[in-house]
Amino acid sequence: MNKKIAVLPGDGIGPEVTTVAVNVLQKVAEKFNHQFTFEEGLVGACAIDATGNPFPEATWQLCQSADAILFGAIGHPKYDNDPTATVRPEQGLLAMRKALGLFANIRPVNTFKTLADASPLKREIVEDVDFVVFRELTGGSYFGAKGRSDDRNSAYDTCTYTKEEILRITKLAFEAAGKRRKKVTLVDKANVMETSRLWREVVQQYAGDFPEIELELMFVDNAAMALIQNPRRFDVILTENMFGDILTDEASVITGSLGMLPSASVGSQVALYEPIHGSYPQAAGKNIANPMAAVLSAATLLETSFNLMEEGKAIRNAVEEALEKGFVTVDINPSNNLGTREVGEKICSLI
Amino acid sequence: MNKKIAVLPGDGIGPEVTTVAVNVLQKVAEKFNHQFTFEEGLVGACAIDATGNPFPEATWQLCQSADAILFGAIGHPKYDNDPTATVRPEQGLLAMRKALGLFANIRPVNTFKTLADASPLKREIVEDVDFVVFRELTGGSYFGAKGRSDDRNSAYDTCTYTKEEILRITKLAFEAAGKRRKKVTLVDKANVMETSRLWREVVQQYAGDFPEIELELMFVDNAAMALIQNPRRFDVILTENMFGDILTDEASVITGSLGMLPSASVGSQVALYEPIHGSYPQAAGKNIANPMAAVLSAATLLETSFNLMEEGKAIRNAVEEALEKGFVTVDINPSNNLGTREVGEKICSLI
Ligand SMILES: CC(C)[C@H](C(=O)O)[C@@H](O)C(=O)O
Ligand SMILES: CC(C)[C@H](C(=O)O)[C@@H](O)C(=O)O
Numbered sequence: 001m002n003k004k005i006a007v008l009p010g011d012g013i014g015p016e017v018t019t020v021a022v023n024v025l026q027k028v029a030e031k032f033n034h035q036f037t038f039e040e041g042l043v044g045a046c047a048i049d050a051t052g053n054p055f056p057e058a059t060w061q062l063c064q065s066a067d068a069i070l071f072g073a074i075g076h077p078k079y080d081n082d083p084t085a086t087v088r089p090e091q092g093l094l095a096m097r098k099a100l101g102l103f104a105n106i107r108p109v110n111t112f113k114t115l116a117d118a119s120p121l122k123r124e125i126v127e128d129v130d131f132v133v134f135r136e137l138t139g140g141s142y143f144g145a146k147g148r149s150d151d152r153n154s155a156y157d158t159c160t161y162t163k164e165e166i167l168r169i170t171k172l173a174f175e176a177a178g179k180r181r182k183k184v185t186l187v188d189k190a191n192v193m194e195t196s197r198l199w200r201e202v203v204q205q206y207a208g209d210f211p212e213i214e215l216e217l218m219f220v221d222n223a224a225m226a227l228i229q230n231p232r233r234f235d236v237i238l239t240e241n242m243f244g245d246i247l248t249d250e251a252s253v254i255t256g257s258l259g260m261l262p263s264a265s266v267g268s269q270v271a272l273y274e275p276i277h278g279s280y281p282q283a284a285g286k287n288i289a290n291p292m293a294a295v296l297s298a299a300t301l302l303e304t305s306f307n308l309m310e311e312g313k314a315i316r317n318a319v320e321e322a323l324e325k326g327f328v329t330v331d332i333n334p335s336n337n338l339g340t341r342e343v344g345e346k347i348c349s350l351i
Numbered sequence: 352m353n354k355k356i357a358v359l360p361g362d363g364i365g366p367e368v369t370t371v372a373v374n375v376l377q378k379v380a381e382k383f384n385h386q387f388t389f390e391e392g393l394v395g396a397c398a399i400d401a402t403g404n405p406f407p408e409a410t411w412q413l414c415q416s417a418d419a420i421l422f423g424a425i426g427h428p429k430y431d432n433d434p435t436a437t438v439r440p441e442q443g444l445l446a447m448r449k450a451l452g453l454f455a456n457i458r459p460v461n462t463f464k465t466l467a468d469a470s471p472l473k474r475e476i477v478e479d480v481d482f483v484v485f486r487e488l489t490g491g492s493y494f495g496a497k498g499r500s501d502d503r504n505s506a507y508d509t510c511t512y513t514k515e516e517i518l519r520i521t522k523l524a525f526e527a528a529g530k531r532r533k534k535v536t537l538v539d540k541a542n543v544m545e546t547s548r549l550w551r552e553v554v555q556q557y558a559g560d561f562p563e564i565e566l567e568l569m570f571v572d573n574a575a576m577a578l579i580q581n582p583r584r585f586d587v588i589l590t591e592n593m594f595g596d597i598l599t600d601e602a603s604v605i606t607g608s609l610g611m612l613p614s615a616s617v618g619s620q621v622a623l624y625e626p627i628h629g630s631y632p633q634a635a636g637k638n639i640a641n642p643m644a645a646v647l648s649a650a651t652l653l654e655t656s657f658n659l660m661e662e663g664k665a666i667r668n669a670v671e672e673a674l675e676k677g678f679v680t681v682d683i684n685p686s687n688n689l690g691t692r693e694v695g696e697k698i699c700s701l702i
Contacts, residue, residue: 080542080568090542120476120579141510146545154513155549159492162505189593191426191441194497198506221600228471228579228604242540246597249572253579 002035003306006066006270008059010044011089012279013289013340014072020291020344021070021298024318027348028302028311039066043096044074044089044279054092060099068305069100069272070298073279097137101267104169105135106176107248107276108262109231111255114323118332119256121228126255131234132180133251134173135244137265139165140195142241161195161240166202172266173238174206177213183235185216187223187243199240220247227251252276259290259331262297264304271305273297287339290329292319295347318350352385354657357417357621359410361395362440363630364640364691365423371642371695372421372649375669378699379653379662390417394447395425395440395630405443411450419656420451420623421649424630448488452618455520456486457527458599458627459613460582462606465674469683470607472579477606482585483531484602485524486595488616490516491546493592512546512591517553523617524589525557528564534586536567538574538594550591571598578602603627610641610682613648615655622656624648638690641680643670646698669701 007022009015022038029036041059048054054074063069074089096102110130111119119126144158177184186203188196200217207215218226220243226233227247231254239247252258258277265272275293283289296319303312322328327346330336338346358373360366373389380387392410399405405425414420425440447453461481462470470477495509528535537554539547551568558566569577571594577584578598582605590598603609609628616623626644634640647670654663673679678697681687689697 075542088542094543120472122471122473125471142543144507148545148549153515154511155545156495156509156511157544157546158507158509160505160507164504189596191430191439192445192493192593193508194499194506195508198499221596224575224597224601225604225609228601242543243597245540245572246575246594250575250579250601253576258576 001306001308003067004037004039004065005301006062006069007038007040008043008069008071009040010072010074010279011046011076012073012281012284014044014074014279016285016287016289016340017275017291017294018070018072020340020347021294023344023348024295024315024351025298025302027351028314031314031351032308032311043071043092045076045079047092048087048089052087054087054089055095055099059096063096063100063270066270068301069270070301071272071274072294073274073277075279075281077281094142096272097265098143100272101138101269102265102272103136103138103165103267104172104265105137105244105248106132106172106264106266107135107251108132109251109255112257112260112323115255115257115260115332117256119254121254121256126231129231129255131231131237132176133237133239133244133248134169134176135248136165136169136240140241159193159195159242161198163198163202166199167206170203170206170238173236174210174213177236178210181235182212183214183216185218185223185234185237187218187220187237187239187247189220189243190217191219195240203238223247224250227254248276259329260292260296262293262300264300266304271301273301287341288330289340290331291340291344292322295319295344314351318347321350322347352657352659354385354418355388355390355416356652357413357420358389358391359394359420359422360391361423361425361630362397362427363424363632363635365395365425365630367636367638367640367691368626368642368645369421369423371691371698372645374695374699375646375666375702376649378702379665382665382702383659383662385662394422394443396427396430398443399438399440403438405438405440406446406450410447414447414451414621417621419652420621421652422623422625423645424625424628426630426632428632445493447623448616449494451623452489452620453616453623454487454489454516454618455523455616456488456595456599457483457523457615457617458486458602459483460602460606463608463611463674466606466608466611466683468607470605472605472607477582480582480606482582482588483527484588484590484595484599485520485527486599487516487520487591491592510544510546510593512549514549514553517550518557521554521557521589524587525561525564528587529561532586533563534565534567536569536574536585536588538569538571538588538590538598540571540594541568542570546591554589574598575601578605599627610680611643611647613644613651615651617655622652624652638692639681640691641682642691642695643673646670646695665702669698672701673698
């Protein structure tokens, strides 16, 4: 197979973990006789530094010409505490999602047997957790009208959704549930938000055609509790952009495997794969970041965009084996002295 | 002291736990020689059933004439899954908050020594957790313009904030921090929301006058993680309405003491006190609900609205003693057979 992969390392630990993921993909290409070409693009703070634009035209071109996108992370503290900054790294991420029509962010959350004790939650609560969140990614308050009053004394953000926007991700969520434990939990705030009531309307109507799939309705405040009290109860969670942002991050720490979780953002055209851990600027350049989430993102890329199931499985097995053998970074074993690069080499050698 | 307390039992387990709280207040009145008069009003689903209005005029009159309000909970499942319902119990709660100007919801979250093992989190993470959330309660998407497009194919909600709305709760949060560990964490989504950027502006400016108080800025997704990973890091959390709704509920389960947590909603006039557990309809009428959060809400009422510190302390001590002696409901000790009423009687007898 001959494929072009756009590589967007981004900021913080993005470059380090992406390098490992690319090495792993190269190893897979050798072993399974594929031809992957990698082309790098700028996005985020590094793109602002180089071009003034967090999602430069060239990066957009690159993404459109690619068969899949491997993304690191974006964000830099120098922009975080400055409410007057007019260009922000995050704008690059949001522009990219919008420009590429990446309307569904898919985040599997599962507990790794070898890591159950790393969770802040009790073992009996996190054991065998296995769910996936479908977060809408190109609507809601992220992209609605926003601004200030003329005297700058008040501000507003608008959360908007259309039926079409809700329906297309609902289809993906139900499709996934059909292949899993056949339960979709719609998370919203329908007792307060009109957009949430539209979500309920659309999702309930769609669910009518799938009697074999259980639809559960849950308020977001309740979901924030249930994720901690009984995460095993979830199979597929479906939710809008902002609630998804909060709940996926909450979900990522309950399993104690924040450094292990990949994600896929899909739409009508090319899909994007990224570790969910973010740019983690404090760790940047120190060779201590856990590359496994990026590596598993690469596995998801192979499976989802190229339908290379065996190749994806080879990567997942190598990661599992690395975990079992203790080839892990300090976040997983504080007494370890393997770095990002070394763990990457171990994973490659296990493929 | 001669005081009038408006009692709004509301829905679900609200009436049962409020009855206990009133009994406890009556016991305190006897013991400390006060005169409390209690007058009941309808709010929520029960008010809809009786009057068609979830916050009837009579209840509003009652609240305005009272020195403090003791509230149970509202909400009924028959309204939850019906996106077409035009009158909802929650509207009563929102109307009440708005009409009474209750702009700050104050929720202390602390671990009870005797209950640390009831938490889904590991003991070493939840031990000695002690923070308080200041949630803005009359702004944001809860009260902004919302609606549908003419063809009903799209919906919107508007989140709005003025500088004044932000400033008045910021003052309360800083005041509280000054009496505590001197740290305020502002939780927002300033990398996406314009309203969040206004919050940062106002809060950062205000903080400039209080160099002895540390101001920490945190994105809401990050806060959702930090609450689980290291809840002890928080002292005072300050946040807008919707984020506060999600984070306070998340926070309430980390300590394993959902049935133990009171809250106060304050504004310019009369203040309202309520347990945070909500209406919990599955338990309604079964005499199994934990009344301690309502009882501690009554203690907070005495301390905050009437400045009766000794009386408040007497209630808190009685609750602590009840916990130590095992006079608790099943949520705290599954092998227990004391009901809501019985635990209430025990607490009264310990005062
Ligand atoms: C960086 C930020 C804008 C982004 C988001 O909120 O979507 C991030 O938190 C994420 O979840 O990918
Ligand atoms: C019932 C609901 C409208 C309410 C809210 O979201 O404010 C509740 O969840 C709360 O936190 O008091």
